[in-house]
Amino acid sequence: MTAQSRPVPGDKDRLAEIHLQIGSRLAGQDHRYTSGRRQLVDVLAHAGQPMTLPDIVAADRNLAQSSAYRNLDVLVRCGAIRKISTGGDHAHFELAEPLLGHHHHLICTSCGAIEDIHLDSDVELLVDQSLTAIASQSGFTPIHHSLDLHGHCADC
Amino acid sequence: MTAQSRPVPGDKDRLAEIHLQIGSRLAGQDHRYTSGRRQLVDVLAHAGQPMTLPDIVAADRNLAQSSAYRNLDVLVRCGAIRKISTGGDHAHFELAEPLLGHHHHLICTSCGAIEDIHLDSDVELLVDQSLTAIASQSGFTPIHHSLDLHGHCADC
């Protein structure tokens, strides 16, 4: 077996792995991984960046708006998808961090576009320690943190 | 003059300073600092934490809902107030960072409450440097960053 043949999981393998994980998450809450839900995940995984609902239904015309909203909610609640509320007209959705890895966002205040970014792990560690310390002082139980840089993207 | 008499600006002085700053910001955009807008600022300054619109109009019954929304928008656009969109039912509003100082938030995902927190300045510096470096790689022009810790507050 050469390094070429299986260097890292290919896109196809990664997608299969994502579907497996989400399937078991759903099953754990007595939900089914139906084709509509699978299509949502396919669209988000293919885009590689957060999408609004109009984006999503435009990308796959088989998706009904009401079902897409409902299924996104189901997937958010089982931890497969993350909802990003920026204050713009539409919320954005992306695969959750267990699937996509921990990351943050560049948010364009002009056009609303969102891009994923990754921080150095040492900075990440410091931030997490600081936040954890502060939270414990307030009796606050942390779940996750979000760090967004707001500004204008290259196009705006 | 004793240390007691003017140790640091008292609450009254601080509020007067805030009003002055906001007044000049508004004047710079040909807007008036009317009593309705002043009342909004008073309510937010007095609360000391982010408030929703229902919170605000409940705190000062003289404030009409439509005017409050409109004036909050005016104040947000002149940089006096910051709007925080969490994805909950209501957006939150607080005095902007030039008036309140740079800070971050604990956000309770159960009840929606938001509390202000301050990070160590060295961590803050690192984060800012990291974000700036990443932004420049994408041709992104930073305006400000937001760092929120999501979880459950002591009451939930």
Next chain:
DNA sequence: ACGGAAATGAGAACTATTCTTGATATCAAA
């Protein structure tokens, strides 16, 4: 005081999102 621009407040309108409803699909057990 006067004229005009800005602000106000009550309610209507807008729209992203959620809910309702009746039909359809799926699974497990017999």
Next chain:
DNA sequence: TTTGATATCAAGAATAGTTCTCATTTCCGT
């Protein structure tokens, strides 16, 4: 396979936070 219980679906109605309209009032410079 059949059956029944349950989950899901899709279309449109309903909800609700926020924004808009407009007639009236306030404010500022002259």
